[in-house]
Amino acid sequence: MFLVVIALLPLILVSCTGTAQPKGGWSGPTVHDGVIYVGTTDGRVVAINSSTQSEQWTHTITSIIYTTPIVAGNLVYVGTYSGQVYALTIDRGTERWVYPRTGSMGAIVGSPVIADETIYISSSDGRVYALDTTYGDLKWKSDPLGERLKLWTSPAVVGDTLYVSTFDGHIYALSAETGELLDWFFESEAGFASSPVIDADTIYVGSFDHHLYAIGIGSNISSMWKFPQENPAGNWFWASPIVNEGIVYAGCLDGKLYAISAETGEELWQFESTDAQGKATPIVSSPVLMDNLLIIANESGNVYVINPETGEGEQIKNPENDNKPTINAQIRTPLCAHEGLVYIRGEDNQLYGVDIEKGELSWNISLTREE
């Protein structure tokens, strides 16, 4: 009997925790010229007409995708967990180039960024890569930013400098031209959980120590402020904040959205998001601003529209049942706001269009390929 229990041990352990394999990725949608581009949980990039919600093309990558596609010129770029960057044509989804052609540059989790015909990618091998957007040629790759350090955040580019936040509590500045490490860096006791966001010579970044940091760029390398100023927040600031008109809006894994004065770091207001049972639920996705309204989504599937001045908000109701979350799936992907609609890819591999003006779920389509 005991041997049977031991033999079942693998099954018991795996069923209790799951395996070390990633699941479906967190690729969010992006909109360009009336077409939505999004990575699916079954390893494809699809292009969907935003008016008709019909699929224009699909490109199978057969890798988990955590990055949100990014469009520049006539190409859409996506990084994969198998460690490759794909450039696909926006009209047909034909592969223009892939880097590296063979092998892997290390799992890509943070979405790439594009500036001056260069695509910058953080990799799990601890390096930042710069590729030519047209041909996919390697321009440079940085030295590893730490020993055995995975880079899962996106870099931020300002002028000719690239800023990268790391899990070991550093923000490094790299030359966007050569990838060389610059003298400027910032060091914190705890690691940084979110990608850096830069506004008016200030970096805003969330930390594992339950604080959001504002760090001056350039000669002033000290922390300008950290929020909350006294007791730490209830959890990590995982999602990148957004900054608008001197106010930083930061979603936290404690379920709250905080509005913070960019100048002083003082709290202006906070809004608590909950699940259907009224329990505070983590905000994993960054908030978006549209038509002077803030839109946030929490992990339980609830979507809220919030007045950015007062912090008063309302949940968008589920069309089928008022007591259910806005959508019937978890939300971990970045949101995309465009012309009155917010596009969300749920963990159920469906794409949702939320009409903000009407305050209702407008449509949803399945991204799962029909056999």
Place this chain on the structure above:
Amino acid sequence: MSPGDIWYLIIGNPVLNVLIALSHLLGGNFGLAIIVLTVIVRLITWPLNKRQLKSTKALQDMQPKLQELQKKYGKNQQKLQQEMMKLYKEAGVNPLGCLWPMLVQFPIWIALYQAIMRALATTPENLLDLAQRLYSWNIVSQAIPLNSQFLWLDLGSRGDFFLAIIVGGTMWVQQKMTQAPAIDPRQASTNNMMLLMMPLMFGFLTLMFPSGLALYWAVSNIIGIITQYFVTGGWGYLKFRSPFPSSSAKGK
């Protein structure tokens, strides 16, 4: 509250947070943290282990009496079993007692497996899930993320062949030290099978699971061998037979 929530509240999250806090206290060395946690677990389960070791010693001392019973009732298995159970009862010994400390450790194995997978955040999902399970201790938040390297091992990856041999070998030694020779041939056959199967199975599990968990097994076995040696006063039933013929046979 669901059974899963209760599990995490009582066992899963405490093990995870203690492990991460230990790692920070030990200079960010996650391997050392697992070793220290193993020692703590062995200390907590010491009363149970002590009882089991005393049972083992009592079984060793009872061997002459058991052999007498075998001679006396060898042909009547039912009677032999009855008399043996009577003898065990009189001596306050449970022949299956050695299994309990292992069964008690089952929840700890599961919690440790979960803790290793989550603490090392091998996937983005693991890292995000970790956020919901950490206490708001400074020591814990400053320890994230953890370094998975220890000696030649990546504690988040599957164990290698060498580690499997260490786990299997130490388990075999520990079992061999405690396993009294059975009187009943059927029991002897079962014992022999257990003596081989368990180390083989754990060696195989080492190749399947994160080496951090196998490190726990190996250290736990070594501590078991050491405590057994001192409590029972020697190597017990682990007898090394000389491969050479005895001196009396030399002249033949």
